[in-house]
Amino acid sequence: xxxxxxxDYGRAGVPMAPxxxxxxxxxxxxxxxxxxxxxxxxxxxxxGAFGAIYLVSALALGGALLGGVIRMRxxxxxxxxxxxxxxxxxxxxxxxxxxxxxDRKI
Numbered sequence: 001x002x003x004x005x006x007x008d009y010g011r012a013g014v015p016m017a018p019x020x021x022x023x024x025x026x027x028x029x030x031x032x033x034x035x036x037x038x039x040x041x042x043x044x045x046x047x048g049a050f051g052a053i054y055l056v057s058a059l060a061l062g063g064a065l066l067g068g069v070i071r072m073r074x075x076x077x078x079x080x081x082x083x084x085x086x087x088x089x090x091x092x093x094x095x096x097x098x099x100x101x102x103d104r105k106i
Contacts, residue, residue, distance in 0.1 A: 037062065053106060
């Protein structure tokens, strides 16, 4: 969202990532953080906290998020893809929690 509202943040003097780092570096950071997020979400499977249903869900949800971030980095203009990433990121967390519940119940 900060990418989409960077002009407003800049005018208000709020040091958000795109204002401080620029658009390209912010997108690069989003890519690295998404990769880290995917790794961290599958880590509980290695410790036996969740099983196959959660693993498949986490990988699929994370893969979709990663695909959105990559699409955003490649798009010109990138704003449409950035909106998709923003909206999906809200859904992503809710669906990941659903996968946790379903995995534990089955």
